[in-house]
Amino acid sequence: DAGVIQSPRHEVTEMGQEVTLRCKPISGHDYLFWYRQTMMRGLELLIYFNNNVPIDDSGMPEDRFSAKMPNASFSTLKIQPSEPRDSAVYFCASSCTGAGNTIYFGEGSWLTVV
């Protein structure tokens, strides 16, 4: 299997611009997670989906952040408008119920907002 695929790997954008991060989970996995990693705050859960339905978005920092999962093989995390403090590595991850609940992470999207 190809693993969790994220795009773009790197993005540099100006403050105020819209940013869209994309994720393709591992085929057959029914959970999808979006995490954010920074030096100051470590790895934080933003939102997770089960069977394409958002279950818990309590980690989403503010209304500028939104996430969708229109089907089982695709999810997006959108930031609009972006701010410099949003600069971080954003990870998508997926897991399958019952298979030891192992979470598989993508390689991350490195976002820099200037």
Added chain:
Amino acid sequence: TQLLEQSPQFLSIQEGENLTVYCNSSSVFSSLQWYRQEPGEGPVLLVTVVTGGEVKKLKRLTFQFGDARKDSSLHITAAQPGDTGLYLCAGNPLPNFGNEKLTFGTGTRLTIIP
């Protein structure tokens, strides 16, 4: 919020030495996981411990879950340069038993000097 503190934050040792990394919390977890993250990649699961006092070995790595399920340790014997990376513990807070709401620790950045 269940905070997981890891110590030390940074560790640099010579190849062949032994080391122990700690993960501590005031909260009880149903399970605890250890991940290793290499530069430019996402975290990769090493082990899951579930039972208080449980010890698991993975080649030169020994993982222990505290009796009260509030803390854990990772011991590496005869460290190798390939062990270099960021080590993250992650706890599954009660009453959850899946991995949907994993709380990640602050991380230990380990460097093994050849």
